Amino acid sequence: MPLDTSYTGQKFKLVGTRPLRPDGIDKVTGRAKYGADAFAPGQLVGRVLRSPHAHAKIKKIDTSKAEKLAGVKAVITSADLPDYTNGDRGMFDILENCMARDKVFYDGHAVAAVAAIDADTARKALKLIKVDYEILPHVTDVDEAIKPKAPILHDDIFTEGVEPKPKKPSNIAKRTEFGHGDVEQGFKEADIVIEKTFKTEQTHQGYIEPHACLANVGPDGQGEMWVTTQGHFVYRNQCAQLLGMDISKLRVTASEIGGGFGGKTHIWAEPLALALSRKANRPVKLVMSREEVFRASGPTSSTSIDVKIGARKDGTITAATATLRYASGPFYGMWAELGAMTSFACYDLKNVKSVGYEVLVNRPKVAAYRAPSAPMAAFAVESVIDEIAKKIGMDPVEFRIKNAAKEGTKSSYGPVYGPIGIGPTLEAAKNHPHMKAPLKKNQGRGMACGFWFNFGGQTCTSININPDGTAVVAVGTIDVGGSRASMSLMAAEELGIPYENVRCVVADTSSLGHNDMSDGSRVTFSSGMATVIAARNAIKVLCQRAAKMWDIPEDAVVWEDGCAKPAGANAGTFPPLTLKEIAAAAANTGGPIAGHNEFVADGAGVSFATHICDVEVDPETGATKILRYTVIQDAGKAIHPSYVEGQYQGGAAQGIGWALNEEYIYGKDGRLQNPGFLDYRIPVCSDLPFIDTVILEIPNPNHPYGVRGVGETSIVPPLAAIANAVSNAVGVRMTHIPMSPPRILKAIEGGPA
Amino acid sequence: MSGVHVTTTINGDEVDFVCPADETLLDALRNRLGLTGAKEGCGTGDCGACSVILDGRLVCSCLVLGAEAQGRKIETIEGMADGEKLHPLQRLFISHAALQCGICTPGFLIAAKNLLEMNPDPTEEEIRFGLAGNLCRCTGYDKIVRAVQAAAKEMRGA
Numbered sequence: 001m002p003l004d005t006s007y008t009g010q011k012f013k014l015v016g017t018r019p020l021r022p023d024g025i026d027k028v029t030g031r032a033k034y035g036a037d038a039f040a041p042g043q044l045v046g047r048v049l050r051s052p053h054a055h056a057k058i059k060k061i062d063t064s065k066a067e068k069l070a071g072v073k074a075v076i077t078s079a080d081l082p083d084y085t086n087g088d089r090g091m092f093d094i095l096e097n098c099m100a101r102d103k104v105f106y107d108g109h110a111v112a113a114v115a116a117i118d119a120d121t122a123r124k125a126l127k128l129i130k131v132d133y134e135i136l137p138h139v140t141d142v143d144e145a146i147k148p149k150a151p152i153l154h155d156d157i158f159t160e161g162v163e164p165k166p167k168k169p170s171n172i173a174k175r176t177e178f179g180h181g182d183v184e185q186g187f188k189e190a191d192i193v194i195e196k197t198f199k200t201e202q203t204h205q206g207y208i209e210p211h212a213c214l215a216n217v218g219p220d221g222q223g224e225m226w227v228t229t230q231g232h233f234v235y236r237n238q239c240a241q242l243l244g245m246d247i248s249k250l251r252v253t254a255s256e257i258g259g260g261f262g263g264k265t266h267i268w269a270e271p272l273a274l275a276l277s278r279k280a281n282r283p284v285k286l287v288m289s290r291e292e293v294f295r296a297s298g299p300t301s302s303t304s305i306d307v308k309i310g311a312r313k314d315g316t317i318t319a320a321t322a323t324l325r326y327a328s329g330p331f332y333g334m335w336a337e338l339g340a341m342t343s344f345a346c347y348d349l350k351n352v353k354s355v356g357y358e359v360l361v362n363r364p365k366v367a368a369y370r371a372p373s374a375p376m377a378a379f380a381v382e383s384v385i386d387e388i389a390k391k392i393g394m395d396p397v398e399f400r401i402k403n404a405a406k407e408g409t410k411s412s413y414g415p416v417y418g419p420i421g422i423g424p425t426l427e428a429a430k431n432h433p434h435m436k437a438p439l440k441k442n443q444g445r446g447m448a449c450g451f452w453f454n455f456g457g458q459t460c461t462s463i464n465i466n467p468d469g470t471a472v473v474a475v476g477t478i479d480v481g482g483s484r485a486s487m488s489l490m491a492a493e494e495l496g497i498p499y500e501n502v503r504c505v506v507a508d509t510s511s512l513g514h515n516d517m518s519d520g521s522r523v524t525f526s527s528g529m530a531t532v533i534a535a536r537n538a539i540k541v542l543c544q545r546a547a548k549m550w551d552i553p554e555d556a557v558v559w560e561d562g563c564a565k566p567a568g569a570n571a572g573t574f575p576p577l578t579l580k581e582i583a584a585a586a587a588n589t590g591g592p593i594a595g596h597n598e599f600v601a602d603g604a605g606v607s608f609a610t611h612i613c614d615v616e617v618d619p620e621t622g623a624t625k626i627l628r629y630t631v632i633q634d635a636g637k638a639i640h641p642s643y644v645e646g647q648y649q650g651g652a653a654q655g656i657g658w659a660l661n662e663e664y665i666y667g668k669d670g671r672l673q674n675p676g677f678l679d680y681r682i683p684v685c686s687d688l689p690f691i692d693t694v695i696l697e698i699p700n701p702n703h704p705y706g707v708r709g710v711g712e713t714s715i716v717p718p719l720a721a722i723a724n725a726v727s728n729a730v731g732v733r734m735t736h737i738p739m740s741p742p743r744i745l746k747a748i749e750g751g752p753a
Numbered sequence: 754m755s756g757v758h759v760t761t762t763i764n765g766d767e768v769d770f771v772c773p774a775d776e777t778l779l780d781a782l783r784n785r786l787g788l789t790g791a792k793e794g795c796g797t798g799d800c801g802a803c804s805v806i807l808d809g810r811l812v813c814s815c816l817v818l819g820a821e822a823q824g825r826k827i828e829t830i831e832g833m834a835d836g837e838k839l840h841p842l843q844r845l846f847i848s849h850a851a852l853q854c855g856i857c858t859p860g861f862l863i864a865a866k867n868l869l870e871m872n873p874d875p876t877e878e879e880i881r882f883g884l885a886g887n888l889c890r891c892t893g894y895d896k897i898v899r900a901v902q903a904a905a906k907e908m909r910g911a
């Protein structure tokens with residue numbers, strides 16, 4: 001019988017406290033091992049040759065000179081990566097992104113790779129590879145790419161999702177649509193209609209640790225890889241497929257991860273490292289430079305979005321539409337689709353429609369970035385919401401409260417909501433002292449809401465009870481920011497033993513069944529639920545063993561406070577047996593004691609946040625300073641509140657960078673102009689104030705402790721909240737992100753921004 | 754490889770290594786001496802993940818040559834704790850949850866230690882500007898600044 005894992009509302013002893021994280025000492029002493037920190041006997045250095053062109057045919061690659069250079073042990077091109085994808089277009093796109101085949105699609109696209117005895121030799125070898133390109137016209141702007149005369153990236157892509165099937169290939173890979181009701185009728189009922197177009201520039205996740213791996217494939221076809229990743233099981237499955245290996249022959253161990261934010265849910269150079277190692281028959285370490293990280297991994301979409309909202313004078317929204325064009329790089333991605341799904345998710349709307357277009361451009365393949373696609377859509381929608389509230393003469397918080405989704409609302413993307421937190425976050429914002437603090441000249445306050453689905457997914461977890469009464473939790477999800485502490489807390493809570501007696505480890509791919517990516521804010525939800533179930537399964541075994549020790553029926557034993565206790569009429573009277581005592585006797589009662597769980601974690605709880613932000617804009621330079629920032633978000637249940645606050649603050653800080661500074665700048669030649677932290681400026685310590693947090697706990701009914709997932713929603717509102725604040729400070733609606741000083745000056749001077 | 758022979762003092766120990774003339778101190782520390790606590794986040798002096806102290810001065814080891822370490826004194830994150838006893842900054846970074854992924858942490862700890870040595874009682878603004886050469890993408894710096902404030906207070910005996 002499956003265990004009932006629905007919300008219990010139990011009183012906790014450990015969950016909700018703030019113990020020290022188990023990996024803390026390793027991380028403050030420099031002992032923790034990240035992607036680039038592993039070494040293998042005889043290892044070679046891998047390096048990748050990348051295209052300087054945005055769009056070109058590869059006519060010929062001559063590697064002969066590089067191969068002859070002393071110290072070079074292997075050179076590979078796409079010829080060394082035959083197509084094993086069997087018609088799976090998604091996997092083929094991944095293969096083609098990892099190493100260009102007939103064409104290069106962006107500045108930075110890999111064309112060849114070498115493995116050599118040291119970095120210097122590898123660099124020299126790259127210079128000796130001659131690639132003969134036929135340069136093609138390119139397009140990097142999302143709006144340019146859909147114009148009739150734009151250069152077409154793929155002549156075999158016809159827009160999906162339109163009837164009848166188009167006859168001409170297009171840079172629009174797919175059209176999707178969501179919504180319900182009759183928007184035309186809704187706009188007729190409106191007293192005020194506002195329509196605006198917005199743009200956001202491409203940003204990078206900006207994890208401080210570049211992609212890095214150490215690959216080792218032997219002549220027997222068995223391989224191992226040490227890699228920084230958000231999902232070692234998915235990396236294993238995809239790499240094995242692309243290399244034509246059996247999945248069982250490739251063992252992947254996840255290193256400590258130095259930030260991912262979605263960027264490490266995709267494979268990049270890992271298959272190249274494996275192919276080099278196989279060819280050289282030596283371990284190969286491949287670490288991307290920061291420039292490569294910017295040019296060839298990660299970024300999120302640049303977008304162009306039209307939003308139209310109509311409302312009555314009493315503040316009721318009567319209709320809302322959005323058309324979202326998201327650049328996905330040269331390959332299809334579901335980015336506009338996610339934008340279209342999330343755009344109006346905060347509101348209870350009778351008539352709503354959102355349409356997404358996936359647009360192909362000559363930029364790097366877009367990767368997930370924390371609540372992927374939602375921040376841009378929220379920026380556009382929440383800006384128009386503010387404008388309408390202003391036109392009607394309603395307070396922006398009140399206007400949102402009036403239209404907020406609630407339990408029972410049919411969401412704009414389909415499902416009907418259960419208990420949700422948008423209303424409570426808005427009420428908390430309304431009553432927060434931040435809302436009433438005075439503002440000075442050139443200062444403005446803005447607020448905005450955000451939504452993210454949160455994911456569940458395939459999860460496999462084991463708990464082993466050790467002979468001394470301690471426990472090891474083996475999870476297959478990645479610890480990106482303290483989740484081993486949260487898992488240990490949950491296991492300790494269930495087992496009734498001290499937090500210190502539980503050790504949580506991230507197991508390698510040969511020690512557990514498949515686990516999906518650590519994405520979608522799913523780790524504490526899914527691995528947490530799996531940990532709770534595994535612990536309850538272990539408790540069942542512990543009770544059976546106690547029954548054996550007492551020689552009473554199994555169903556006459558209950559588990560309380562870390563002990564087996566006899567219960568019921570036929571139980572007899574025995575003093576409680578502690579977990580430690582039962583564990584010590586395991587050898588004589590049936591052997592090792594463990595609990596496992598493997599499942600698809602369903603029922604992730606949707607998550608909402610409201611942010612408030614004060615800015616000061618210097619009217620002479622156009623520079624914006626964030627004066628005060630408050631994050632209010634529903635966590636469902638905060639297992640370790642310090643790391644929940646950390647997620648809120650980190651997401652807000654990334655959003656602040658995106659809103660004010662960060663952008664990919666392409667030259668006319670289609671080359672990225674700013675692939676480094678000097679010119680792609682992420683927020684530094686002196687750019688930010690303290691970021692206040694308010695954790696609300698509206699339990700997710702589908703998780704035993706009520707957990708929703710907290711990692712992503714915090715990056716959704718900042719673009720909009722800051723745009724509203726800046727617009728209020730300068731008196732002009734800002735419609736282009738980032739609001740860099742030149743754009744703000746232009747807006748103040750009356751030009752379009 | 755025609756290399757340069759370097760004799761230097763790292764965390765109080767005299768060490769020798771041979772490296773090419775154009776190799777960075779960061780690469781020498783990581784790849785020749787096994788001191789991988791200093792991280793490479795950029796290689797261009799923009800992220801501070803590679804911070805070490807060279808003769809009392811905070812430097813980005815990716816911008817220093819290995820050969821320049823000859824006859825000098827280097828402090829790295831591996832030498833920050835006194836045996837089992839963590840430096841107050843290390844202890845308070847853990848208890849304040851001032852790290853998430855932790856890749857920036859060694860650089861921040863080295864930079865913060867240097868900051869507090871020069872200015873034992875910094876204001877919030879002095880901390881923020883003092884640490885502006887170190888990038889953290891996870892935390893939003895909030896808990897890092899609070900941990901440094903707490904460490905400053907404790908170290909002053911306040």
Ligand code: FES
Binds near residue numbers: 793798803815
């Ligand atoms: S690696 Fe030296 S400053 Fe970034």
Ligand code: FES
Binds near residue numbers: 852856858891892
């Ligand atoms: S904790 Fe991840 S970069 Fe600072």
